[in-house]
Amino acid sequence: MQPVRRWVAEVAATTRPEEVVWCDGSEAEYGRLIDRMLSEGTMIELNQQAFPRCYLHRSDPKDVSRTEHLTFICSARREDAGPTNNWRDPAEAKAKVGEMFAGCMKGRTMYVVPYLMGPAGSPNSQVGIEVTDSPYVAASMRIMTRMGQVAIQAVEEGRPFVRGLHSLGELDPERRFILHFPEERLIWSYGSGYGGNALLGKKCHALRIASVTARDEGWMAEHMLILGVQRPDGETVYITAAFPSACGKTNLAMLVSPFFEARGYKVWTVGDDIAWLRIGEDGRLWAINPESGCFGVAPGTSEQSNPNAMAMVRRDSLFTNVALTPQGTPWWEGMTAAPPSGLTDWQGRPWSGQAPAAHPNSRFTTPIANCPTVSPHLNDPQGVPIAAFLFGGRRTHLAPLVYQSFDWEHGVFVGAGMGSETTAAAVGAVGQLRRDPFAMLPFCGYHMGDYFAHWLAMGRRTPRPPAIFHVNWFRKGAEGQFLWPGYGDNMRVLLWIIDRVEGRGKAAETPIGFVPTPDALNLEGLEISPETMRELLSVDRQAWIRETESLAELFDKLGDHLPPELAAQRQALLRRLGA
Ligand code: GTP
Numbered sequence: 385m386q387p388v389r390r391w392v393a394e395v396a397a398t399t400r401p402e403e404v405v406w407c408d409g410s411e412a413e414y415g416r417l418i419d420r421m422l423s424e425g426t427m428i429e430l431n432q433q434a435f436p437r438c439y440l441h442r443s444d445p446k447d448v449s450r451t452e453h454l455t456f457i458c459s460a461r462r463e464d465a466g467p468t469n470n471w472r473d474p475a476e477a478k479a480k481v482g483e484m485f486a487g488c489m490k491g492r493t494m495y496v497v498p499y500l501m502g503p504a505g506s507p508n509s510q511v512g513i514e515v516t517d518s519p520y521v522a523a524s525m526r527i528m529t530r531m532g533q534v535a536i537q538a539v540e541e542g543r544p545f546v547r548g549l550h551s552l553g554e555l556d557p558e559r560r561f562i563l564h565f566p567e568e569r570l571i572w573s574y575g576s577g578y579g580g581n582a583l584l585g586k587k588c589h590a591l592r593i594a595s596v597t598a599r600d601e602g603w604m605a606e607h608m609l610i611l612g613v614q615r616p617d618g619e620t621v622y623i624t625a626a627f628p629s630a631c632g633k634t635n636l637a638m639l640v641s642p643f644f645e646a647r648g649y650k651v652w653t654v655g656d657d658i659a660w661l662r663i664g665e666d667g668r669l670w671a672i673n674p675e676s677g678c679f680g681v682a683p684g685t686s687e688q689s690n691p692n693a694m695a696m697v698r699r700d701s702l703f704t705n706v707a708l709t710p711q712g713t714p715w716w717e718g719m720t721a722a723p724p725s726g727l728t729d730w731q732g733r734p735w736s737g738q739a740p741a742a743h744p745n746s747r748f749t750t751p752i753a754n755c756p757t758v759s760p761h762l763n764d765p766q767g768v769p770i771a772a773f774l775f776g777g778r779r780t781h782l783a784p785l786v787y788q789s790f791d792w793e794h795g796v797f798v799g800a801g802m803g804s805e806t807t808a809a810a811v812g813a814v815g816q817l818r819r820d821p822f823a824m825l826p827f828c829g830y831h832m833g834d835y836f837a838h839w840l841a842m843g844r845r846t847p848r849p850p851a852i853f854h855v856n857w858f859r860k861g862a863e864g865q866f867l868w869p870g871y872g873d874n875m876r877v878l879l880w881i882i883d884r885v886e887g888r889g890k891a892a893e894t895p896i897g898f899v900p901t902p903d904a905l906n907l908e909g910l911e912i913s914p915e916t917m918r919e920l921l922s923v924d925r926q927a928w929i930r931e932t933e934s935l936a937e938l939f940d941k942l943g944d945h946l947p948p949e950l951a952a953q954r955q956a957l958l959r960r961l962g963a
């Protein structure tokens with residue numbers, strides 16, 4: 385613990401907290417953090433009969449989502465961050481933000497949060513130490529990570545650790561920086577208390593820093609959910625899926641399908657946001673979920689869309705920026721058909737009915753162990769073997785419900801070309817199409833072209849790589865309605881994917897890949913017209929030519945870091961489309 389103590393002492397000497405609390409991750413300590421926030425008014429107790437051990441936090445209204453424009457990769461060389469990341473020279477960044485950290489914890493408590501990303505005893509797990517002046521962050525980290533003794537023990541065994549320094553600062557967007565120093569495995573975050581900006585184990589460590597470590601060491605750190613589909617014969621097939629922020633990972637990870645459950649199928653939830661994958665001795669890729677909690681989008685979650693999430697959040701949960709009913713229970717848009725009367729909005733005001741009552745990026749923070757479908761392999765040091773990778777996003781037009789890539793290299797091209805309409809998970813306009821390769825645009829800690837090359841290399845080194853698919857639950861019809869019912873019915877797509885993996889499912893070859901034939905998806909018990917299904921599975925050549933041409937913008941930007949295989953894949957697709 386000597387190196388940890390030395391670093392913490394250094395940080396305390398700069399930030400000058402009134403007291404330093406070393407967190408042990410215990411229940412009693414969590415209780416003290418909650419009590420402190422209740423007495424300071426930064427947490428509100430919810431109705432304890434209906435929502436035992438649940439609390440509401442209202443954040444600063446200017447601090448409700450990730451701020452990508454204030455997020456930097458401070459690698460020694462600008463080129464290593466690549467053109468899709470913001471870059472700062474490490475020394476300059478430290479000089480500038482170091483001034484902000486100087487004395488910033490005066491009068492505050494500094495919490496030292498040792499945490500483990502991944503199951504205890506897993507060679508694939510990693511230790512981090514987050515120092516923070518936010519009790520909300522410390523409490524959230526206890527849900528999202530294995531915090532305390534288990535991490536200290538790993539440090540004492542000589543494991544290296546990622547250092548994360550966090551301060552709320554003044555919560556001023558003008559004085560906010562999320563800095564990553566990948567060469568030093570160091571994170572500095574100033575001026576925000578929001579999830580991905582402040583819970584440093586999550587996107588900062590488990591994706592931005594870990595993606596660099598993974599490249600160096602030959603494994604993968606991905607923005608992916610992990611789920612298992614158990615078949616009637618008892619065997620479970622594991623799948624991961626990379627969708628951009630607020631594009632359906634949590635929902636797919638804990639999908640409920642009464643129709644297929646009655647026929648002997650069952651979904652198991654391993655992870656809902658991040659996967660770390662390694663090549664196993666059997667030649668397959670094995671995935672662990674580095675997290676132990678869900679930081680999930682509240683709006684849209686209901687008994688109909690996601691009964692597992694509703695059951696999960698009913699205890700031991702922190703809610704952030706949701707609305708409050710007069711009964712002291714949380715509410716958000718989409719939870720019930722009509723809003724209850726007498727709502728208090730996410731900013732604590734009587735709800736006017738004009739703007740949303742809950743913030744569109746309001747969230748719940750909940751132990752994944754509370755999920756009724758939590759996988760028995762959640763804490764398995766080995767993880768689970770992956771049979772298929774899914775890529776997807778919000779595409780109102782263009783992308784069919786599902787298609788399969790021809791092979792790994794083509795699959796990497798499909799991931800590299802991902803596009804999705806932006807959501808409220810990050811500051812900025814919502815609903816605008818942007819390239820988001822592998823759902824990693826905001827989370828890759830190095831040059832995106834090198835990241836593509838790493839994917840290609842992993843495919844060459846993996847004897848039994850997963851099959852690769854692309855899905856789109858969000859295609860809309862002429863009236864702006866979703867064409868596909870989504871949620872539990874996505875099981876129908878998963879079953880076709882498993883059929884394909886096992887060499888069964890029927891498919892038609894198209895220029896973009898293999899698309900299910902009209903009779904290939906099991907649509908039993910679903911009311912959907914053949915015309916709608918045709919539209920959902922259609923491939924519009926002209927639109928795909930435009931899409932593929934526009935991909936040149938990203939590919940050109942990556943310069944000579946773009947693997948030639950992917951440039952060739954783009955040309956080959958244009959040829960197949962008849963361009
Ligand atoms: P992050 O936590 O930001 O990484 O998001 P996520 O990818 O886990 O997304 P999540 O599952 O929380 O879903 C985001 C929003 O999409 C919610 O409002 C969901 O209700 C909605 N959603 C999820 N799945 C579907 C689907 O199959 N169809 C439709 N129409 N909406 C969906």
Ligand code: SPV
Pocket residue numbers: 449450578579580581586587628629630657679809810
């Ligand atoms: C996302 O934005 O992809 C999230 C929430 O999962 S955050 O933790 O803020 O990154």
Ligand code: MN
Pocket residue numbers: 607628629630657
């Ligand atoms: Mn996410």
